[in-house]
Amino acid sequence: MSLISAVRDLFDWWRDGVTPPLNVFWAPPRRTRVTIPSPHHESEVGDPAIGNEGGDRIQGSTPDVGGAIFHGPLLKFQAATMRLPFSRSMEVARATVQEKTPFALTDIYVLPAQDRRSDGQSSFYVIKRERIDPKLAEIAARRPRIDRWGVRDGDQIIWLPSRALENLHPAFHHLRHWRNGLLAAFAIVVVASGATYAHLLFTYSSAQEELASLVEAKRTEALQVRKLLDRQQKSIAAVEAARKGKAQSVPVVRVWEELTRILPDDAWLTDIAIDGDMLTITGFAAESAAALIATLEASELFSAPNFTSPVVRIPSQSGERFEIRLRVQPA
Numbered sequence: 001m002s003l004i005s006a007v008r009d010l011f012d013w014w015r016d017g018v019t020p021p022l023n024v025f026w027a028p029p030r031r032t033r034v035t036i037p038s039p040h041h042e043s044e045v046g047d048p049a050i051g052n053e054g055g056d057r058i059q060g061s062t063p064d065v066g067g068a069i070f071h072g073p074l075l076k077f078q079a080a081t082m083r084l085p086f087s088r089s090m091e092v093a094r095a096t097v098q099e100k101t102p103f104a105l106t107d108i109y110v111l112p113a114q115d116r117r118s119d120g121q122s123s124f125y126v127i128k129r130e131r132i133d134p135k136l137a138e139i140a141a142r143r144p145r146i147d148r149w150g151v152r153d154g155d156q157i158i159w160l161p162s163r164a165l166e167n168l169h170p171a172f173h174h175l176r177h178w179r180n181g182l183l184a185a186f187a188i189v190v191v192a193s194g195a196t197y198a199h200l201l202f203t204y205s206s207a208q209e210e211l212a213s214l215v216e217a218k219r220t221e222a223l224q225v226r227k228l229l230d231r232q233q234k235s236i237a238a239v240e241a242a243r244k245g246k247a248q249s250v251p252v253v254r255v256w257e258e259l260t261r262i263l264p265d266d267a268w269l270t271d272i273a274i275d276g277d278m279l280t281i282t283g284f285a286a287e288s289a290a291a292l293i294a295t296l297e298a299s300e301l302f303s304a305p306n307f308t309s310p311v312v313r314i315p316s317q318s319g320e321r322f323e324i325r326l327r328v329q330p331a
Contacts, residue, residue: 005087067148067159068139069150070152073131074125075126075127078123086163089124093112109125109128112161113125113158113160133169139171145174149168254301255301262295263292264285264287264295267289270282270283277328278325279302279328289322300329302326306325307322307324
């Protein structure tokens with residue numbers, strides 16, 4: 001089975017299984033019906049064909065049904081107990097004909113048709129070519145063309161599927177052209193839809209990539225700007241801290257002047273260390289180092305003086321070695 005046949009089987013399933021509920025919204029066009037009776041004949045030996053007999057002329061028309069109806073001998077077989085796709089149904093029908101009848105496939109028409117009274121079954125008809133070829137030739141010469149062909153089966157008319165009619169006779173070749181045109185239009189729509197979708201997908205992907213690149217570039221720029229802002233804030237904070245420290249701190253010259261003013265003449269310093277608002281002085285006192293605490297407390301510039309280490313008297317020398325730590329009052 002070719003790919004095209006498989007696709008058409010799928011389309012037939014869609015048409016027969018999905019679209020019938022939509023038929024209530026539209027009415028089929030009114031066409032002419034032509035009835036094809038079979039000629040008078042006598043059953044031949046070995047010919048199991050049975051059916052009704054009629055005249056040789058093409059009879060009138062009715063305004064509600066379009067197509068031709070065959071009245072004549074035929075055989076009916078059941079291909080399967082379930083409904084099969086058209087291609088598979090034809091394969092089963094040909095195999096059944098070769099097994100159960102003496103006819104050659106070149107001498108008969110095998111026409112699959114679904115019986116409306118047994119929707120779940122696949123049936124087919126066997127009709128001799130010699131009985132309907134002359135009438136099909138007449139139909140091919142008539143205008144307008146006929147696009148439906150049915151078989152009278154007892155009290156009902158079974159309309160054959162268009163796929164069976166396309167290769168049946170040149171009278172129905174126009175159905176093939178219509179089908180090919182429809183498939184071509186469908187293929188164009190599919191290709192155009194696919195191309196449109198591919199173009200949209202490509203455009204969307206390109207836009208996404210471009211947006212991602214732009215976002216990454218802007219993120220990098222934002223990080224650089226943030227680093228510069230942080231560095232600037234740190235610099236500003238450092239400058240502000242230095243400015244405040246300088247504004248609040250006491251100049252070293254003033255500290256030196258105050259120490260020179262308040263310390264007695266018999267005391268001298270060997271080291272001065274300033275750490276923020278804390279001042280550490282190291283030196284010698286000729287008399288008593290303890291007296292220096294009261295002297296430093298009396299100063300308006302200093303506060304909280306205390307010894308950081310024990311006072312040490314130096315052997316063979318007069319005086320005491322001291323180390324005092326005190327706070328410098330801000331200006």
